[in-house]
Amino acid sequence: LAKTTQPISMDSYEGQEVNITCSHNNIATNDYITWYQQFPSQGPRFIIQGYKTKVTNEVASLFIPADRKSSTLSLPRVSLSDTAVYYCLVGDHNSGNTPLVFGKGTRLSVIA
Amino acid sequence: NAGVTQTPKFQVLKTGQSMTLQCAQDMNHNSMYWYRQDPGMGLRLIYYSASEGTTDKGEVPNGYNVSRLNKREFSLRLESAAPSQTSVYFCASSERGEYYGYTFGSGTRLTVV
Numbered sequence: 010l011a012k013t014t015q016p017i018s019m020d021s022y023e024g025q026e027v028n029i030t031c032s033h034n035n036i037a038t039n040d041y042i043t044w045y046q047q048f049p050s051q052g053p054r055f056i057i058q059g060y061k062t063k064v065t066n067e068v069a070s071l072f073i074p075a076d077r078k079s080s081t082l083s084l085p086r087v088s089l090s091d092t093a094v095y096y097c098l099v100g101d102h103n104s105g106n107t108p109l110v111f112g113k114g115t116r117l118s119v120i121a
Numbered sequence: 122n123a124g125v126t127q128t129p130k131f132q133v134l135k136t137g138q139s140m141t142l143q144c145a146q147d148m149n150h151n152s153m154y155w156y157r158q159d160p161g162m163g164l165r166l167i168y169y170s171a172s173e174g175t176t177d178k179g180e181v182p183n184g185y186n187v188s189r190l191n192k193r194e195f196s197l198r199l200e201s202a203a204p205s206q207t208s209v210y211f212c213a214s215s216e217r218g219e220y221y222g223y224t225f226g227s228g229t230r231l232t233v234v
Contacts (some may be wrong), residue, residue: 021137027194051163052125052211052213052227053211055223107218108169109154109220111163114163
């Protein structure tokens with residue numbers, strides 16, 4: 010898996026847009042970028058995955074520039090319930106033999 | 122509700138005691154995983170089972186053993202618990218290992234005194 014670098018923590022006020030950037034300089038051609046979210050006292054859950062350009066779902070958007078060496082997870086108008094740890098993972102999304110390896114993630118704290 | 126069920130949710134052990142953490146999934150997934158998470162840290166892979174009948178070591182396997190009992194169940198055993206094994210343990214499953222397809226249980230909080 011390609012190594013990723015993301016901020017250890019971020020703070021935001023309710024209602025703001027939050028952008029979490031992940032750096033992955035050694036991303037390989039077959040690699041996808043996957044984000045998981047972990048609420049306190051729960052296991053992680055998948056939120057979004059992309060290969061290039063932009064992906065949007067009901068939870069977040071994922072922006073990936075042309076060189077794919079970084080990506081940005083965007084959470085629109087965060088609320089207190091978005092307080093969580095967000096993990097960026099890069100790898101071949103169809104790899105059945107290489108389990109997910111989590112880094113420390115980005116701890117997002119949303120303040121009222 | 123479909124998902125991954127872990128038992129127990131909480132456990133306190135004395136150093137040297139043994140115990141087995143149970144995990145069961147009802148999504149007919151092929152792959153199952155055990156992770157541990159220490160305070161302020163990400164998850165670290167202990168063992169995984171890519172399919173029924175196979176198991177492989179992850180990043181931190183020392184002190185643990187696993188059994189893939191059948192397609193649904195994947196247990197983690199601590200033979201002689203140590204304080205360093207105090208952690209939250211998460212079990213997960215996925216269909217074929219796709220990175221978007223992991224489903225995690227709610228965790229077992231283990232304290233070894």
